[in-house]
Amino acid sequence: MSSMDWFEERLEQRRSMLARHREIQRERRRKARKVARVALAVTLVVLSILAVGITRKALTVIEHAQGIESQRVS
Numbered sequence: 001m002s003s004m005d006w007f008e009e010r011l012e013q014r015r016s017m018l019a020r021h022r023e024i025q026r027e028r029r030r031k032a033r034k035v036a037r038v039a040l041a042v043t044l045v046v047l048s049i050l051a052v053g054i055t056r057k058a059l060t061v062i063e064h065a066q067g068i069e070s071q072r073v074s
């Protein structure tokens with residue numbers, strides 16, 4: 001094997017290794033995006049539940065305050 005053949009073979013191995021590395025990185029980024037989407041969805045659901053709870057509590061406080069006000073007027 002001549003030195004040029006050896007060089008070409010090493011160059012091809014390097015290109016192949018870099019291509020494989022890029023593919024692995026692509027797959028990792030794809031998985032990370034999927035995890036981020038799920039985390040965002042869960043966060044939105046939790047925030048929605050909290051918003052409903054807070055709204056219900058606020059309505060209860062308002063109703064209670066109106067009841068006290070109506071008792072005071074009577």
